[in-house]
Amino acid sequence: MEAITGWWDDYFWGSLVVVKLFFVALFLTVLFGLIGAAAKLSKNRVANTIANAYTVIFRGTPEILVLLLFYFGSAITLTAIAQAFDPEIKFVDFPPFWAGSFAIALIIGSYATETFRGAFLGVDAGQIEAARALGLSNLKTFVYVRIPAMWRLALPPFGNHMLSLIKDTALIAIIGLEETLFVAEQAIGTTGKPFTMYILVGAIYLGFSTIITLTVMVLEKYANRHLEIAE
């Protein structure tokens, strides 16, 4: 255990990177999920096809491949573009933080697409007709009627997506982002205590998962407060 002394601050900064990554990716996940769900529910055939291809591809391939494709793919594209301007440049990459959060957000976003689609379909059609009858525009119906009614339905599965999201952040260490797993690798290099260091990473992630689970429980209680039996 004394091997960890001196590494606490590194683990702290690593965890902070995980937290930042989580929130950036969470925002993008919701965005991709909403766009995907809207595309799946629209009557436009092109949008339908693209959204279907999106969910099939990102739900059917390993996360690590998507991540590697994004990071190394963007790196050679950026390098090629940079070299067109200045042949001296050897290598430009997309920062691992952004390549990583984008990749995992696209993956979890494909799951969120299905969740949101189901939740939108779960909203009573009568409410939307009522909004229409009141003369609300499409956008206003979306913001004031559909969203408040659907998030409650989407919350339980979305909680699981958030857990997958936090766990997938560990993969980004593979492309060299300095998060907890990366810190552990460095700590092992000096202390030679892999078990201790990786267990600590596991404990940190378990902490994050617990926080997310508890938060979702509180949110679910809040979302369903109108269904509670009055005392």
Next chain:
Amino acid sequence: MSFDVALIIDSIPKMLMGIGLTLQLLFLSLLLGTALAIILLLMRISGRWYLSVPTMVYIYIFRGTPILVQIFIIYYGLPQLDFVRDSIFWPILREPFGCAVVALSLNTGAYVSEIFRGGVLGVDRGLTEAGAALGLSVRHRFVYITAPIAIRLSLPAYSNDVISLQKSTALASTITLLDMTGIARTIVAETYAPYEIFISLMIIYLILTWVIQRSFGWIEKRMSRHIRSEA
């Protein structure tokens, strides 16, 4: 930057050399993981706290931490402990393949046991009560009434878990195993052509996913043939 078709044609056979390893990892972990899941399930629903509480802790830990961290703890971490190196399991845990199978089985066992539990809880109480009225013992009721129905109920979720296990096998490439992803990463390191290699590999994985989905679809249809309406 161009899309090198010759390279794709050249490297697909190379990557397919790893499909054997990918499938071995998948089937072995699936078999062991499912066996573990059944044991965990029986402990969980036994009604004895000294069996169900450890199971809940196990499931909580394995579902709350990233699979990559679990793989690293088992492959890099365990050799730090002397008693692991002296134990009879050392021949398995010394090899990356053994470690990958152990990690994937332990992980998938936690998820699958929850799926099975959902299936068992979904069985109509009236059926087991009818069994009790007929004088069947607890064990007979479980084997002949609860289990067949629970299996059918948990099959859709189980097939999703098989797909996510298949995707997790790609992580074996992080502990030096040359499965399809491992080979692809080696080719990319040599040729620096991430788009060509990773996209063709994603297509191979998509085909595998499709095969798994189709097979389970067929099994599901067969198992619920008594419910299907006459047409």
